[in-house]
Amino acid sequence: MIVVSACLVGVNCRYDGGNQSNARVRKLLKGKNFIPLCPEQLGGLPTPRSTSQITRGSGSEIISRRSRVISFEGKDVTRQFLKGAREALKITKLSGATRAILKDRSPACGVNHIYQGKKLVKGIGVFTAFLLREGIEVRDESGIGCQV
Numbered sequence: 779m780i781v782v783s784a785c786l787v788g789v790n791c792r793y794d795g796g797n798q799s800n801a802r803v804r805k806l807l808k809g810k811n812f813i814p815l816c817p818e819q820l821g822g823l824p825t826p827r828s829t830s831q832i833t834r835g836s837g838s839e840i841i842s843r844r845s846r847v848i849s850f851e852g853k854d855v856t857r858q859f860l861k862g863a864r865e866a867l868k869i870t871k872l873s874g875a876t877r878a879i880l881k882d883r884s885p886a887c888g889v890n891h892i893y894q895g896k897k898l899v900k901g902i903g904v905f906t907a908f909l910l911r912e913g914i915e916v917r918d919e920s921g922i923g924c925q926v
């Protein structure tokens with residue numbers, strides 16, 4: 779069983795109501811059991827929604843409450859990101875998945891990069907941080923493992 783960011787397999791769950799359907803990922807998952815998850819939606823955020831960013835550090839600092847996730851309008855959405863990541867982790871564990879393919883550069887699913895301001899920096903999303911703590915192997919849509 780493989781967990782995958784829902785937007786990578788064509789679910790319109792992205793902040794702008796679109797998806798990030800990825801031919802490589804779809805090919806890789808062909809004939810395999812997988813679960814598409816969108817942690818931001820599972821946290822109760824609507825689609826479409828504002829973009830959000832981790833203000834300092836990365837997903838691990840959100841879990842330890844040393845940083846916050848703030849929306850483009852300045853709303854604190856840390857609670858929704860934590861709830862969504864916990865829900866997604868719960869489903870991951872129930873499914874018995876040991877691997878995940880997630881969308882890099884997302885504040886929830888980022889594998890090696892996240893945005894801070896307009897800058898792309900090294901870092902992991904909130905859901906990714908939860909998965910790594912549980913020993914789940916996480917790779918991005920290009921097949922690159924977490925190196926942060």
Ligand code: SF4
Binds near residue numbers: 784886
């Ligand atoms: S939270 Fe993850 S699954 Fe949902 S839209 Fe963002 S990158 Fe895709």
